[in-house]
Amino acid sequence: MPRTSRCPTCDTNVKVPDAAKRGSFVRCPSCEETFQPPFLKPVTVVDEEEEDYDPETAEAFGMRAHQNGEPPKTRADHAKEQVRRQVNRAHRTAAEQRAHKPHRGWFEGIEGFFLASAIALGIGVPAMYFGVKQTAQYSEKGAAVVLVVAFFAMVVFYFWLVRQLKTGRVGWLDYLFGVPRRD
Numbered sequence: 001m002p003r004t005s006r007c008p009t010c011d012t013n014v015k016v017p018d019a020a021k022r023g024s025f026v027r028c029p030s031c032e033e034t035f036q037p038p039f040l041k042p043v044t045v046v047d048e049e050e051e052d053y054d055p056e057t058a059e060a061f062g063m064r065a066h067q068n069g070e071p072p073k074t075r076a077d078h079a080k081e082q083v084r085r086q087v088n089r090a091h092r093t094a095a096e097q098r099a100h101k102p103h104r105g106w107f108e109g110i111e112g113f114f115l116a117s118a119i120a121l122g123i124g125v126p127a128m129y130f131g132v133k134q135t136a137q138y139s140e141k142g143a144a145v146v147l148v149v150a151f152f153a154m155v156v157f158y159f160w161l162v163r164q165l166k167t168g169r170v171g172w173l174d175y176l177f178g179v180p181r182r183d
Helices: 063-067 075-099 109-134 140-167 172-177
Strands: 003-006 013-016
Antiparallel strands (some): 003 013
8 A cells, every 4th residue: 555645845645655765755746846755754873872861960051050159050940040031121121111201391291381381471471561561552451462462472382382393393493492403
């Protein structure tokens, strides 16, 4: 009864002749691939010294630790140490990600809006008060309108400034606000 083997390339059943000996190759008729069926692979002679090899007691394993005066490590100790390193690396990278959040700067977010508002109101209100007091041509209503217009102008300037900083088109702003260039 002829034996069959699957071709590793096209996965078809190939008949192996009865006269085929160990170490011989077979050609697939559909894809013309030459391969060696698993049952025809040559038998390797195992040396008795290789059979007695025990990785737990191997001399080379853990040699560095043994040279430093520590007891030789077993494979289980080595595996535990690798797992500990991976867990520490995972925790360390998560902690680093939490610790190294990019600084948004003074002119981004609600803090920047409040800072710009405080500066504008701190300068604008006294200047307007003394300006209106010195010149009696503005009424109370006119002063309030000028104050509201100045406030909205300041808000528009703030959002324009934030857009300029985010897009990298800072020009004179990098000198004025100390923004590093994005090259």
